[in-house]
Amino acid sequence: MDATFDLREHTADVGIGASGPTLDSVFGALGDGLAAAQCDSIPADGERFSFSLIAESREALLFDYLDQLIYERDVRLVLPVDNRITIDPGEEWRLDASSRGVPLEAVEAREVKAVTYSEMRIEEVENGWEAYVVLDV
Template sequence: MERGPGRGHRAVPHTADVRIEAWAPDREGCVAEAVSALVETFADISGAGECAEVTFDVPAGDDGDLLVGVLDEVIFRLETEGVLPVAANVTADPGGGLRVRWPVVAADGAEPVGAVPKAVSLHGLRFGRDEVGWSCAVTLDV
């Protein structure tokens, strides 16, 4: 995966669903970038208004499970609470899981720009260290 330095994310062409890629120097930063990439595939949150903060923990697991757990939480919160994360602050917890804090906005204040993902696909999931830092590629079922 060719990419710029530091942190970043993008959507890449995919036949029927949406595919995102993210990268950062560390694992937690890569997960945070993946959250931003996911949201940007279907919503422009720049004018969505006031923020509240949400904190949650993802239990210990392998790196792929941790990434999927965080991305699944975005979809879950959208479906059950009608909120979207503006950004993500992801840290490792001592037990091997992740602690995620994100400011959220009401989804009905966001501008729709694409199909809303229904699930994170495990097919073609890639997440791990590479020659520059950490990177991931994830397909989102829409």
């Protein structure tokens, strides 16, 4: 079973809930949810790019990951989609990611300003993992 996400209204912000069999898949689904919060229809074009992150906790890693996707959008002028993640939990949490960068000129994108720690949760459940994050729009 692949991970899934759903967008949830949250006062002036947008929440993304995700569930999946692995923590990797849930992070990827949240990245795809971030893209869906910005754009209703995603074209098939775009070049893949990669990046890595290290953080002191799962929550910090999730925040840094989604923040990096927003940074990549702003610097590369692309909407990161089809997110693939590998997480290595050790003394420090390491994430290796790749995304397909759809040129912003090819989409009608809404702005997401930032990811927040507000109401953030990541938890292991009976069938895998669940997570929730709020975006400032």
